[in-house]
Amino acid sequence: METLALVILVIAVVGVALVGAVAGLVVTRRRKPGPLPDTHTDVLGTPTADPEAPPVELSAPPATIEPEAPVEPEAPAEPVAPPLERPEGTASRLVRLRQRLAGSQGALGRGLLALLSRERLDEDTWEDIEDTLLTADIGVAPTQELVERLRSRLRVEGTADPRAVLREELLALVDPTMDRALRVSGEGDEPGVVLVVGVNGAGKTTTVGKIARILVAEDRSVVLGAADTFRAAAVEQLGTWGERVGVETVKGEEGADPASVAFRAVEEGRRQGVDTVIVDTAGRLQNKQGLMDELGKVKRVVEKQAPVTEVLLVLDATTGQNGMIQARVFSEAVDVTGIVLTKLDGSAKGGIVVAVQRELGVPVKLVGLGEGADDLAPFDAGAFVDALLGG
Ligand SMILES: Nc1nc2c(ncn2[C@@H]2O[C@H](COP(=O)(O)OP(=O)(O)OP(=O)(O)O)[C@@H](O)[C@H]2O)c(=O)[nH]1
DSSP: OHHHHHHHHHHHHHHHHHHHHHHHHHHHHHHTTTTHHHHHHHHHSSOOSOTTSOHHHHHSTHHHHOTTOOOOTTGGGGGGOOOOOOOOOHHHHHHHHHHHHHHHHHHHHHHHHHHHTSSOOOHHHHHHHHHHHHHTTOOHHHHHHHHHHHHHHHHHSTTOOHHHHHHHHHHHHHOTTSOOOOOOBOSTTSBEEEEEEOOTTSSHHHHHHHHHHHHHHTTOOEEEEEEOTTOHHHHHHHHHHHHHTTOEEEEOOTTOOHHHHHHHHHHHHHHHTOSEEEEEEOOOOSOHHHHHHHHHHHHHHHTTTSOOOEEEEEEEGGGHHHHHHHHHHHHHHSOOOEEEEEOGGGOSOTTHHHHHHHHHSOOEEEEEOOSSTTOEEEOOHHHHHHHHTTO
């Protein structure tokens, strides 16, 4: 009996030993990918890992084994700070842009001057003058007014210099008395808040970036709000504009509520105590009501933080009558206080300046004359007319 018990005991001990050995083997197998943590870091650095090790294994088990494997990838992110750009000052950009304006718009003035300098100003000539003005998008009513004025003055004053008369009359149409100052300052410690509206593609985002550069060139501090959440690329685009001149951009996810992004931007601007917050908005023209609702909400929500000091409507000068229709819709949706005419470099139709000011009763405050970062300048009536007339 004792012998039997002894035998059973021996069998039990051997059995336990065997089970232990098998279990040990399994555990060892499981631990086989022990070196993985190293390989894990290697994947992100130099590819020294065993080429046979499939990448799938790399990401699965190691987390439970050595979760604290050194995470080095953060380190190289540090030195990426791009050098800040110093934007061009207003004075020199005006000179450069004046030349460019003369290049794109000079044909209108030259055409008019050639016609007005004819020996006899007969009906055909006046019709040609009218056609030239209409082709330049000045609009029907201003064209008729201008022709009437020119007719009577050249008749009455007889030998008067047609160039001088034309200059005076064009200047009167463009209206040098309009207040074109940008309202970029707020009351007291509040930042100025500039909302930039307009249809996508008009150059809205680009214009926000360019305005920021003008302000930075004037040593003003700025925060940007990328509330055009309709298009993710527009948000990124604006972020890049800001980074280039060291200006922070408050962003929202694609599809986020534009009003909430605008609100956060102004909130951030106040927190930082900046001079100006510029907010890029979405310009979906799905229908007038939708646009009114959206822009109205952005403005209302922003004004819980600080009053909006300027609403700039960005219009593409090359879109002619279409641009005018957009202008009307936007001005009904929100109280536009200034117009930015972009792409005047790509259009000989500078007359749109007159047409849009007449239509909205709001001054053109800035003009875009190229894709370059500093190709935006304050609008100056005299310089514009001189550019039309070629100097
Ligand atoms: N030639 C010229 N191109 C311009 C001017 N302003 C803007 N652009 C170009 O117009 C294109 C559209 O500009 P965006 O700023 O992206 O237009 P947007 O209205 O913001 O459109 P979304 O980003 O879709 O909202 C870009 O290629 C700009 O470089 C200008 O004054 N002259």
